[in-house]
Structure formats: structure tokens, C-alpha cells
Amino acid sequence: xxxxxxxxxxxxxxxxxxxxxxxxxxxxxxxxxxxxxxxxxxxxxxxxxxxxxxxxxxxxxxxxxxxxxxxxxxxxxxxxxxxxxxxxxxxxxxxxxxxxxxxxxxxxxxxxxxxxxxxxxxxxxxxxxxxxxxxxxxxxxxxxxxxxxxxxxxxxxxxxxxxxxxxxxxxxxxxxxxxxxxxxxxxxxxxxxxxxxxxxxxxxxxxxxxxxxxxxxxxxxxxxxxxxxxxxxxxxxxxxxxxxxxxxxxxxxxxxxxxxxxxxxxxxxxxxxxxxxxxxxxxxxxxxxxxxxxxxxxxxxxxxxxxxxxxxxxxxxxxxxxxxxxxxxxxxxxxxxxxxxxxxxxxxxxxxxxxxxxxxxxxxxxxxxxxxxxxxxxxxxxxxxxxxxxxxxxxxxxxxxxxxxxxxxxxxxxxxxxxxxxxxxxxxxxxxxxxxxxxxxxxxxxxxxxxxxxxxxxxxxxxxxxxxxxxxxxxxxxxxxxxxxxxxxxxxxxxxxxxxxxxxxxxxxxxxxxxxxxxxxxxxxxxxxxxxxxxxxxxxxxxxxxxxxxxxxxxxxxxxxxxxxxxxxxxxxxxxx
Numbered sequence: 001x002x003x004x005x006x007x008x009x010x011x012x013x014x015x016x017x018x019x020x021x022x023x024x025x026x027x028x029x030x031x032x033x034x035x036x037x038x039x040x041x042x043x044x045x046x047x048x049x050x051x052x053x054x055x056x057x058x059x060x061x062x063x064x065x066x067x068x069x070x071x072x073x074x075x076x077x078x079x080x081x082x083x084x085x086x087x088x089x090x091x092x093x094x095x096x097x098x099x100x101x102x103x104x105x106x107x108x109x110x111x112x113x114x115x116x117x118x119x120x121x122x123x124x125x126x127x128x129x130x131x132x133x134x135x136x137x138x139x140x141x142x143x144x145x146x147x148x149x150x151x152x153x154x155x156x157x158x159x160x161x162x163x164x165x166x167x168x169x170x171x172x173x174x175x176x177x178x179x180x181x182x183x184x185x186x187x188x189x190x191x192x193x194x195x196x197x198x199x200x201x202x203x204x205x206x207x208x209x210x211x212x213x214x215x216x217x218x219x220x221x222x223x224x225x226x227x228x229x230x231x232x233x234x235x236x237x238x239x240x241x242x243x244x245x246x247x248x249x250x251x252x253x254x255x256x257x258x259x260x261x262x263x264x265x266x267x268x269x270x271x272x273x274x275x276x277x278x279x280x281x282x283x284x285x286x287x288x289x290x291x292x293x294x295x296x297x298x299x300x301x302x303x304x305x306x307x308x309x310x311x312x313x314x315x316x317x318x319x320x321x322x323x324x325x326x327x328x329x330x331x332x333x334x335x336x337x338x339x340x341x342x343x344x345x346x347x348x349x350x351x352x353x354x355x356x357x358x359x360x361x362x363x364x365x366x367x368x369x370x371x372x373x374x375x376x377x378x379x380x381x382x383x384x385x386x387x388x389x390x391x392x393x394x395x396x397x398x399x400x401x402x403x404x405x406x407x408x409x410x411x412x413x414x415x416x417x418x419x420x421x422x423x424x425x426x427x428x429x430x431x432x433x434x435x436x437x438x439x440x441x442x443x444x445x446x447x448x449x450x451x452x453x454x455x456x457x458x459x460x461x462x463x464x465x466x467x468x469x470x471x472x473x474x475x476x477x478x479x480x481x482x483x484x485x486x487x488x489x490x491x492x493x494x495x496x497x498x499x500x501x502x503x504x505x506x507x508x509x510x511x512x513x514x515x516x517x518x519x520x521x522x523x524x525x526x527x528x529x530x531x532x533x534x535x536x537x538x539x540x541x542x543x544x545x546x547x548x549x550x551x552x553x554x555x556x557x558x559x560x561x562x563x564x565x566x567x568x569x570x571x572x573x574x575x576x577x
Contacts, residue, residue, distance in 0.1 A: 005319065005341030005364055025109055026063035026099040030056035032577050039539075039570025042146060043085055045074040047568055062100050069093040076566060077123050080140050080149040081197045087146075089119035105170040115160040122156040123148040124553065124560035126195045126456075127513065131558040132400075133196025134456030136251055140197045145547040145563050149197045155190040175221045181213040193401040194457075195560035198251040201401045202244075209239030209264075225278035233272070238265040241349055245401030247557065257401065261301040262349040268294040274321070286323035286337070292316070296356055298347035311354045315344040317361075332371035339364050343392065348405040350397075357405045358390040378421040385414040391441075393471075395448040395509070396555030398460040409443035411470060432480040439473035441465050447509040450554040460556050465509040476503040491529040494537075498522045507552035513559050515549045520564070526572075535574040542567045 032054035039047035048071065055065035070092055075085025095113040125142045126133075133139040140149040161184040169176045186208055193201030217231035241264075246257035274288035293316045300308035323337035340363050345356035368382035388411040397404050415437040422430040441447075447465035450458035469475075481498035501519040506512075521544060526537030545567040552561040 005321065005339045005362060023067075023095070023097070023111075024055075024065075025107075026065040026097050027055045028057045028063050032056075033575065034577075035572060035574040037570060037572040039568045041073070041076045041568045042566045043074075043076055043078070045076040045085065045087075047073040047570060058098075061102050062098065064096065064098050066096045067094070075120065076146060077125075078142075078147040079153075080142065080147055081151070082153065086120045086123040086148050086150075086154065089117065089121050092116045107168050109164075109166045111162075111164040111166070113160075113162045115158075115162075117156070117158050119156045120154050122154045122189060122191050122562075123150065124192065124195045124558075124562055125149070127549070127552055127559045127561045130452055130456060130458070131196045131560070132194050132200050132457035132556075133198040133251075133558075136198055138198065138251070146566055148195075150192040150195070151197055151199045152190060152192060152202060154192060155188060157189070158185065158187040160185045170221060173220065173222050175217075175219050177215075177217045177219070179213075179215045181211075183209075183211045185209045193245070193247065193555065194557035196558070199248060199255055200251060201247040201399075201557045202255055203246070203401045204242075204244050206242040207239065208241065209237060211235065211237035226275070227277075228273070228275040230273045231271070233270040234268070236265075236267040239263070243350055243402075245350060245397075245399070247399050247401050257399070258302050259304075260350060262347075263297075263299040263301075264347065264349055265297040266295050268292060268344075282327035284325040284327075286321065286325070288321035288323075288339075289318065290320070291318045292342070292344075294344040296344060296347060298349075298354070298356070300349075300352050300354075302352060307352050308354045311347075313345060313356055315342075315359050317342045317359065331373065332369070334367075334369045336367045337365070346392070346405065348403075350402040351404065357392055358407050360392045360407075361389040363387040376423045378419075380419040381416065383414075383416040385412070387412050393509070396450075396553065398556055400457075400556035400558075404448060406446070406448065408441050408447070408465070409445070411439070411441045411444070413437065413439040413470065413473065415439075427485045429483040430480075431482070432478065434478040435476070437473050437475060437477070439470035441468050441470060441509070444468070444509065449510040450508060450512070450556070450559065451510075452512070452559070457557050458554060458559060463510055465511075468509060468511045469506050471506055471508065474502045474505040477501065488527070491527055494524075494526050494528070496524045496526075507549075507561075508554045513552050513554050515552070518546055518548045519544075520546055520548065533576050535572075537572045537574075538570070539572065540567065540569045541565070 034052045037049040041047060050070045053067045055063065057063045072090045073088060075088040077085055077087035079086050093115045098110045100108040125148050129141050142149055163182045165180040167178045188206050190204045193203050213235045215231060215233045217229060219229040220227050241262050243260040244257065246255040248255045270290060270292040272290040276284050276286045278284050293314060295312055295314045297310060297312040298308060299310050319340045319342060321337060321339035323335065325333055325335040327333045343360040345359045347356045364386050366382060366384040371379045373379065390407040391411045392405065393408055394403055394405055415435065417433060417435040419433045444465040447463050449461045449463035451461055452458055479498060479500040484495040486493045499519060499521045503517045504514050506514045520542055522541045523543055524537050524539035526535055528535040542565060548564045549561040550564045552559060
């Protein structure tokens with residue numbers, strides 16, 4: 001995980017950080033691993049997870065791998081209307097890589113992945129009974145967590161195909177890398193907009209999109225005081241949707257509203273460069289830059305009539321990064337950086353507005369220290385400051401089923417994070433992290449606000465949210481954990497525990513709807529023989545069965561939310577071969 005803008009070294013612009021997931025390439029040695037996990041939640045809901053990974057050679061110059069995942073959980077949310085449960089999910093994920101290595105200095109990796117999900121996890125319940133359904137007789141309201149009273153069973157299904165081709169050529173003084181990518185996504189959802197058994201709002205939607213990308217990077221490979229990288233990136237996407245954000249004034253009337261069929265598209269070109277120079281022993285200076293030009297296109301059809309005809313807008317921006325790093329010793333270094341980034345303006349597919357929101361821009365400063373002062377102690381400290389301009393935000397519209405996009409003129413986030421790892425013995429490792437975040441809208445005078453009504457639902461208003469806390473940004477958060485091991489019975493016994501905590505966080509611009517401070521805990525105990533060929537373990541997540549809202553969605557028809565999963569207890573068997 002990388003904090004802050006990353007556009008000078010990676011293909012797409014990243015304003016708020018980057019999670020870079022790297023999967024291993026196939027191996028020329030045959031090996032594999034398999035695991036089976038079985039757990040239980042409330043209402044005897046089963047939780048099943050089966051995984052398999054196999055890799056090996058197919059010739060002297062080629063190797064292949066195959067990974068598969070099947071995950072399924074039964075429903076654990078009480079369906080108060082139809083009986084039974086909701087919240088079930090089934091996931092199939094298959095991925096394979098083929099590695100061709102015709103020479104020691106050249107390799108080609110082809111990756112393909114198929115992902116399929118079928119679920120009813122989008123089963124909201126009204127927060128504190130806040131739904132417009134309370135205004136009418138016959139309403140059924142949940143009385144506790146993990147309950148839902150919905151007019152129609154929800155659907156959240158998606159299917160995704162991805163392909164990638166990566167090449168790397170190692171020359172005498174440089175490395176040349178290329179990465180091509182393709183994605184095809186189909187997404188279907190049916191979501192209740194008022195979170196009640198009465199038909200006041202429903203939002204069926206179908207999303208279809210395809211995208212392709214190409215990245216080329218040339219980088220230095222020889223050791224020396226000057227290291228550099230230059231690259232180019234191209235990205236193109238297109239998609240269409242079918243949206244029906246329909247509502248009714250009361251449950252005796254049929255749902256009605258627009259049928260929207262938007263088409264979105266665009267393309268982006270970027271060139272970037274990054275260089276690091278060791279000015280004196282241990283002192284590294286880093287400079288990076290990126291120029292991006294991105295075009296967005298939009299058409300909108302309402303009830304079969306084209307109302308927005310292929311409008312487009314192009315956004316151009318140069319961003320940069322300046323950094324310093326000093327190695328105080330072999331075990332300690334300090335660093336500081338200043339960088340900028342932007343995210344292009346976007347059109348709202350759920351509206352007939354033919355003007356996109358403005359681009360989001362950020363200026364980011366970071367200072368930190370990474371140190372292993374003792375062979376049993378690691379300390380990392382980071383402080384940061386982010387200054388946002390035209391922060392792009394989404395909220396429900398005034399009718400309650402659709403949504404709007406808008407800009408907050410300015411916002412700022414600053415804070416720090418401390419990470420500690422203590423390993424006093426071979427058998428014990430302690431870890432902890434504490435983060436402080438000050439996140440405020442600096443200038444947001446036309447925010448979409450929702451004020452609770454006494455009879456249920458919310459009144460939609462325009463308000464000044466300047467000075468309010470940014471959504472989903474707790475002031476304090478962190479975690480503590482331990483890994484304990486002991487040689488036992490010709491093998492190794494391990495006990496692991498983790499506790500994460502967060503202070504209050506808000507889900508609306510007016511800071512009315514929030515999740516209070518909470519703590520979640522997980523534990524596991526396992527045993528592995530000396531051969532490490534297999535492992536058995538028992539585990540529990542959300543050990544104390546905390547009732548924590550994962551998210552809340554304020555809107556005209558309700559303020560609804562989704563709880564984190566309840567306590568889950570189970571066992572896992574892993575085998576390596």
C-alpha cells in the first residue's frame with residue numbers, strides 16, 4: 001500500500017494512494033498448495049472457502065500456474081418479509097498465468113482471470129428505523145441488527161473477464177517493460193431505496209463496460225548513484241447502462257420514474273518520468289513528473305429519447321513530485337516528499353446533466369522515518385498533509401433512488417501514523433499501529449444535506465458543510481496484535497490475535513449520521529508439523545460479535561445501512577505439495 005499521489009511511477013493517476021497487488025509468476029519447479037475453510041455465523045449460516053494453487057513447467061522455456069477460489073456463505077440476515085435469510089454470496093475466481101522465457105534476459109507473462117459473483121449482500125436496513133415507510137400502515141421495521149424488511153429480494157451479481165500481457169527485456173544498461181490489459185465487466189443489481197417492505201423506491205440497474213490499457217516503461221538497471229524511469233500510458237474505456245431509479249409517493253401507487261440508458265466513454269494518454277540521484281553517500285534526491293490528457297464522452301437516453309447527444313470534454317494536467325531520503329544508518333532512514341496529482345472530471349450517468357464535475361486536484365506533503373533501532377524492534381512514523389481542490393463527492397438525489405455528483409471546493413486532511421513491531425523472542429511478535437486524522441471540508445457551501453423527519457425519511461436541503469468532518473474519516477484508528485509460537489509435538493503451535501479500533505466516523509456531509517467508536521477482534525490457533533507440508537487451525541472473526549455499520553446511505557426515502565458480518569467461528573486445513 002502506497003500513500004499519496006503515485007502518477008510518476010505507475011500507469012493510472014492515483015490521488016489518494018495505491019494498493020498494488022502483485023501475484024507470483026509461474027515456477028519451473030512443480031509445487032502447489034490447497035486449503036479448505038469452513039465456518040459458521042448466526043442462524044447457522046455456513047461459510048465455505050476452498051482454494052487451490054498449482055504451478056510447474058510445461059517445457060524448458062515455459063511454465064504455467066492455475067489458481068482457483070470458491071467462496072460461499074449462506075444468508076445471515078433475517079428476511080422479515082419472505083422468511084428465511086438474505087446476505088448470501090457465492091464467488092468463483094479462476095486465474096492462470098503462462099510464463100515464456102526464451103532467453104535469460106527476456107520473459108513474457110500472459111494472465112487471464114474469470115470472476116463471477118452472485119449475492120444478496122445489498123440488503124440494507126433502516127438506521128434507527130429511519131424510513132419513509134413509517135408514514136404508512138403495514139410497514140415492518142427491523143428491531144435489531146442483521147435484519148431486513150425489503151419489498152423485493154435484492155440482487156448484486158457481477159461477472160468479470162480480465163487479460164494481461166507483460167513483457168520484460170533486460171539489456172546491458174536498461175530494462176524495457178510493457179504491460180497490456182483488457183477488462184470486460186457485467187454488473188446487475190436490484191436495490192431497495194427506502195429499506196422497507198413497502199414499495200416506495202427501487203433501483204434496478206445493469207452496467208456493461210470494457211476497457212483496455214497499454215503501458216511502456218524504460219528504466220535503468222545498472223547500480224549507481226543515478227536511477228531513472230520513463231514511461232508512457234494509454235487507457236481507453238467504454239460502457240453502457242440501464243437504470244431505473246423509480247419511486248412512488250405512497251405504496252398504493254405504482255413505482256414510476258425515468259428509464260435511463262447512458263453511454264460513457266473516454267481515453268487517456270500520459271507520459272511520466274522519475275529519477276533518483278544519490279547526491280552524497282546516503283542522501284537521495286527524487287524528482288518525478290507526469291503529463292496527462294484525458295477525454296470523457298457522455299450520451300444519455302431517457303425513456304427512449306436521446307437527450308444528451310455525445311458531449312465530451314478534455315482535461316490536461318502536468319503533475320510533479322519532489323522527494324528527499326537520507327539513510328542515517330543501515331537500519332534508519334528519514335524521508336520527505338511534496339507531490340501533486342489530479343483526477344479528471346466525470347459525467348453523472350444517472351442524470352441528464354451534460355456538464356461533468358470539475359477535475360479533482362491534490363497537493364500532498366509527507367514526512368516520515370523508518371527504523372530498526374534494535375534487532376527486535378521496528379518503528380515507522382509518517383506524517384502527511386493533503387490539500388484537495390474540487391474534491392469529487394457522491395450522494396443520493398432529492399427523490400431518493402438516484403444519486404448526484406458534486407465538487408467540494410476545498411478540503412484538507414492531515415495526520416500521522418505510528419507503526420511498531422516488537423519481537424523480543426523467536427516465539428513472540430507484538431505489533432501495533434495508531435493513526436490520527438484531521439479531515440475537514442474547507443469550503444463546501446452547497447452540500448447535499450439530509451435532515452431526519454419525525455415521520456421517517458429525510459428532508460433534502462442544500463447546506464454549508466464547510467468545517468465539517470469528511471465522510472469515512474475517523475479521527476483515531478489503529479490496531480494491535482500478536483503472533484505467538486511454541487514448538488510442540490514435533491511441530492509448531494501458533495496463536496495469533498488482532499484487535500482493530502476506530503473512533504466515530506460520519507456518512508453524510510452534515511455530520512448527522514454516524515457510526516460510533518467501535519472495536520473488532522479476530523483470533524486463530526494453528527499447528528504445523530516440522531515438514532510444514534500441512535497446517536490445521538481454528539479461528540474466529542468479530543470475536544465479540546460487535547454490531548458495526550460498515551456503511552450508511554442517507555437519502556430522501558431513508559437512511560439505511562449495512563452491518564459488518566457477525567461473529568464467525570471455523571476451522572481451516574492447508575496442504576502444500
